[in-house]
Amino acid sequence: MSRPGDGRRDANAAAVLRAALDHGPVARGAIARLSGLSPAAVSRQFVGLARLGLVRERPELSVAGAVGRPQVPVDIDTDGPLVGGLHLGVSAATYCLLDLRGGVVARGTTVFTGLSGDAALGPALDVLPGFLERHAAGRPVLGFGAIVGGWVDPGAGTVVRHEALGMCGTPLRAPLERALGLPVHVDNHARAIALSEILFGRPAARRSVAHLFIGNVVDAAFGIAGVVHHGPRSAAGDVAHLPIGVRGERCHCGRAGCLHAVASDTALAARAVRDGVVPEPDVRLLVDAAAAGDGRADRLLRDRARMVGRAAALLTDVLNPDVVIVTEISSLLNPEYHAVMAEELAARSHICDDPSRLVPPHAGPAVLPVAGGTPALAALYRDPLRAGAERSDLTLRQVGAC
Numbered sequence: 014m015s016r017p018g019d020g021r022r023d024a025n026a027a028a029v030l031r032a033a034l035d036h037g038p039v040a041r042g043a044i045a046r047l048s049g050l051s052p053a054a055v056s057r058q059f060v061g062l063a064r065l066g067l068v069r070e071r072p073e074l075s076v077a078g079a080v081g082r083p084q085v086p087v088d089i090d091t092d093g094p095l096v097g098g099l100h101l102g103v104s105a106a107t108y109c110l111l112d113l114r115g116g117v118v119a120r121g122t123t124v125f126t127g128l129s130g131d132a133a134l135g136p137a138l139d140v141l142p143g144f145l146e147r148h149a150a151g152r153p154v155l156g157f158g159a160i161v162g163g164w165v166d167p168g169a170g171t172v173v174r175h176e177a178l179g180m181c182g183t184p185l186r187a188p189l190e191r192a193l194g195l196p197v198h199v200d201n202h203a204r205a206i207a208l209s210e211i212l213f214g215r216p217a218a219r220r221s222v223a224h225l226f227i228g229n230v231v232d233a234a235f236g237i238a239g240v241v242h243h244g245p246r247s248a249a250g251d252v253a254h255l256p257i258g259v260r261g262e263r264c265h266c267g268r269a270g271c272l273h274a275v276a277s278d279t280a281l282a283a284r285a286v287r288d289g290v291v292p293e294p295d296v297r298l299l300v301d302a303a304a305a306g307d308g309r310a311d312r313l314l315r316d317r318a319r320m321v322g323r324a325a326a327l328l329t330d331v332l333n334p335d336v337v338i339v340t341e342i343s344s345l346l347n348p349e350y351h352a353v354m355a356e357e358l359a360a361r362s363h364i365c366d367d368p369s370r371l372v373p374p375h376a377g378p379a380v381l382p383v384a385g386g387t388p389a390l391a392a393l394y395r396d397p398l399r400a401g402a403e404r405s406d407l408t409l410r411q412v413g414a415c
Contacts, residue, residue, distance in 0.1 A: 023398050025050055029058040030067060030089075030397045034114070034212070037088035038071045044087070059087060066093035066153065067113065067397055089113045095149055096393070097157040097195070098386025099137055100202060101185075103177045103229040106137040109382035110148050115213040115390060119148035120382045129179030131188075138192045145193070155400055156196045158205070158388035159185055160381075162230030165201040166247045167388070173246070177229055177279075196400075198388035202226060203250050204241045205384040206340055206374055207234040208391055211241070213383075214375035221334040224374075225252070227321055227341040231273045235332055253277075257323045276320045278342070285313055300343050314343045318350045322357025325371055329362045337371045345378050 028048040033039060036047065041059060045052045062068045069090040091112040100107045109120040121144055125136045145154060163175030170186025172178075189197040200208075203226040210218040224234045233252045235242050242249050253273035254266055262283075264274035274280055282294035290309045291298040302310035318341075325337055337358070344351035355368035376383040393400040 023396055025054055026058045026062060026398050027394065027396060029055055030062055031394055033068050033087055033089050034394065038074050038086035039088070040084040040086055042084055062397060063090075065397065066090055067393075069093070091116060092152075094153045094155045096155050096386045096389040097141070097145060097193070098382060098384070098389065099141070099157070099159040099189070100381040100385040101134065101137065101159065101161040101178070102381075103162075106134075107381050107385065108137060108141055108144060109385055110145070110154070111383065111386040111390065113390065113393070115209060115376070115383050115387065117379050117382055119144070120379075130181075131183060133178050133180070134183075134185070134188060138188060141189075142192060154195060155393060156198065156389035157189060157193055158386045158390070159189055159197055159199045160202040160205040160385050160388065161185065161199075162202050162226070162228065162232060164248055164251065165199060165204075167198065167200045167243070168247065170197070170199050173248075175230070196389075196392075198392050200388045201232065201234070201247075201250060202230075202381070202384055203232045203234040203340075204243070205387045206338065206380060207236045208241050209380075209384050209387040210336070210338060210375055211236055211239055212387065212391060212394065215336055215372065217335040218338075221332070222336045222338060223325075223328045223332050223334040224338040224340065225321065225325055225328060227276055227278070227317075227339065229278045231277050233328060235334065237334075252324070252328075255324055255327065257320055257327070259320055259323070272320075272324050276317050276324070281313060281317055285310070288313070296342060300346060303343070304347070314350055315353055317341075318344065318353035319357045322354040322371075323361050325354060326358045326361035326365075329358060329365050329370070333364055335370075338374055339371060340374050340380055345373060345380065 029044055032044045032047045041055045045055045068087055071086045071088050074086045091114050095110045098109045104126055105122055105124045107122050110118040112118055123136045123140055161172055164173040166173050172180040172183045172185055174181055185199045186197045203224055207222055207224040210222055219239045221237045226232050231253045232250045234250050255272040256270050257272055259270055259275055262274045263269045264271035278296040282296045285291045285299045286294050299310050303314050329337055351373055355371040358371050359366050359368040374380040
């Protein structure tokens with residue numbers, strides 16, 4: 014762990030690592046220009062970061078015949094350490110291992126039904142140690158991220174409120190740390206996806222980004238200058254009751270037209286069953302039916318896409334971000350539904366007539382696994398020396414034994 018008074022050293026290490034992430038493979042001289050550090054400082058930080066396995070030289074990319082001593086490019090080591098991640102959904106847990114650029118190395122899913130509160134985490138706790146043991150293949154695991162919808166307090170490591178999972182002040186970080194023997198970083202899933210975009214996605218997202226998540230839970234996130242907003246008590250992002258001006262089912266809050274009541278997976282699946290489109294309230298069945306050519310399923314998904322586009326237009330008018338991201342299952346799998354959302358945003362917004370401002374998450378269908386590990390990766394890039402020092406030197410076998 015960094016010693017007191019090492020703040021400048023820590024900041025310099027983070028600057029070098031971030032330059033390698035953003036521009037690598039890149040010469041040390043270019044990192045010096047980008048970061049404002051001296052070439053000697055860059056070289057010192059590179060040595061420390063390489064010792065932790067975070068960066069590596071790429072001699073095969075050196076330019077032969079250049080004037081002066083050739084500079085060997087350096088890059089993030091995507092063959093070295095890993096982080097783990099978990100997304101805890103309403104009926105399934107999705108977990109993964111990611112490399113240091115957020116690439117998916119391995120992933121798995123455990124389906125559960127009828128579990129709530131503390132018990133909802135149980136199936137993931139049962140399988141995660143073995144999953145890490147099988148798939149890390151001797152590579153060190155630096156940390157673990159865990160995300161879930163609803164109101165999440167990253168500082169306390171708890172789910173403050175998740176109505177669908179019956180969670181209220183439920184610990185998330187502590188049981189995972191006990192099971193895995195790794196530092197665990199938790200957050201809300203909409204914020205984690207926005208943070209993933211800032212770290213690994215479109216450069217414009219580092220200026221400002223708004224993210225709208227549409228699933229069984231409906232929430233949002235906003236980031237500016239590379240920082241995702243949490244607000245007091247980390248309560249930012251609750252847009253479930255955003256009124257979008259359409260008729261629909263009455264919300265449990267007593268009003269009609271709330272975004273969750275008309276556009277969530279829960280509401281859409283119930284409507285599809287009521288209309289006889291699918292036999293069970295599962296939005297994935299609706300997406301499959303539309304893909305198979307069912308016109309009724311397609312109309313329901315297009316109707317939802319228009320409602321989501323309206324909500325995105327409201328967020329755009331309030332926040333005016335450089336990038337607007339929507340995470341929603343049908344548009345992740347079929348770009349036609351994304352186009353409907355983008356066109357609706359451009360038609361409804363008072364300040365944005367450019368549909369290209371609305372984009373899908375950079376990770377595509379792997380968005381939730383990548384977001385699951387993102388809180389751990391963000392901690393690493395924010396303070397790589399601390400993350401490297403805190404990591405346990407566990408081998409794959411040792412992680413599985415925790």
